[in-house]
Amino acid sequence: MLEVSDLHAYYGQSHILHGVDLRVGEGEIVSLLGRNGVGRSTTCKAIMGLVVPQGQVRYRGRDLAGLRPDLVSRAGIGYVPEDRQIFPTLTVRQNLELGLKRPGRFGRWNFTDVFRLFPNLDARQNTAAGVLSGGEQQMLTMCCTLMGDPELILIDEPTEGLAPKLVEQVGVLLEEIARRGVSVLLVEQKLTIALKISSRLYVMGHGRIVFEGTPAELQANAAMRQEWLEV
Numbered sequence: 001m002l003e004v005s006d007l008h009a010y011y012g013q014s015h016i017l018h019g020v021d022l023r024v025g026e027g028e029i030v031s032l033l034g035r036n037g038v039g040r041s042t043t044c045k046a047i048m049g050l051v052v053p054q055g056q057v058r059y060r061g062r063d064l065a066g067l068r069p070d071l072v073s074r075a076g077i078g079y080v081p082e083d084r085q086i087f088p089t090l091t092v093r094q095n096l097e098l099g100l101k102r103p104g105r106f107g108r109w110n111f112t113d114v115f116r117l118f119p120n121l122d123a124r125q126n127t128a129a130g131v132l133s134g135g136e137q138q139m140l141t142m143c144c145t146l147m148g149d150p151e152l153i154l155i156d157e158p159t160e161g162l163a164p165k166l167v168e169q170v171g172v173l174l175e176e177i178a179r180r181g182v183s184v185l186l187v188e189q190k191l192t193i194a195l196k197i198s199s200r201l202y203v204m205g206h207g208r209i210v211f212e213g214t215p216a217e218l219q220a221n222a223a224m225r226q227e228w229l230e231v
Contacts, residue, residue, distance in 0.1 A: 007055035018207040031194035034204035078150030082157040088130025099147030107149025114143040
């Protein structure tokens with residue numbers, strides 16, 4: 001589905017990504033792990049066209065590298081950034097409506113789906129999004145992206161700063177996304193959740209992929225975890 005080859009990216013004169021290769025198959029949850037500052041978020045932004053990429057970003061056989069973010073989105077890729085981009089003065093329900101590609105046209109997801117998964121949003125659907133807790137805003141951001149019915153979704157640090165109960169809800173949502181045939185590239189720091197829900201994992205260090213394998217293979221590789229993941 002998604003094949004990234006020899007991906008490079010820069011911020012000014014700083015060379016951030018150094019030839020990243022990764023792939024995400026149909027219905028897979030693939031996690032991209034690593035310490036802060038190694039290039040995980042930049043990888044997502046380069047795929048989405050928010051950072052100018054060099055290399056190939058092939059999605060269903062089409063090279064999207066260099067396209068505008070709106071065109072990448074229309075191709076079927078959704079993006080949940082780490083900074084919880086919502087419209088704070090609009091209600092929860094209005095934010096969800098804005099996630100639709102066309103008003104009133106639903107795909108795999110509708111209001112009933114997201115409110116069933118996140119009862120907190122159901123109870124506060126007529127509340128201004130800006131007064132939600134940080135965890136609720138994160139849930140809303142993810143659900144707004146789902147309302148656009150992507151076939152692949154890039155999710156950047158969805159559990160950052162969340163209480164354990166909400167972290168568990170995020171894991172349930174990610175598994176539900178995969179069950180509905182949507183592929184996931186998950187940027188995550190919490191190794192526990194990544195090992196639990198991922199089909200495969202990549203570990204990034206210094207702008208490069210330093211490991212690719214299954215959760216079992218990463219669990220068995222203590223040296224890899226110690227060098228590239230553990231504090």
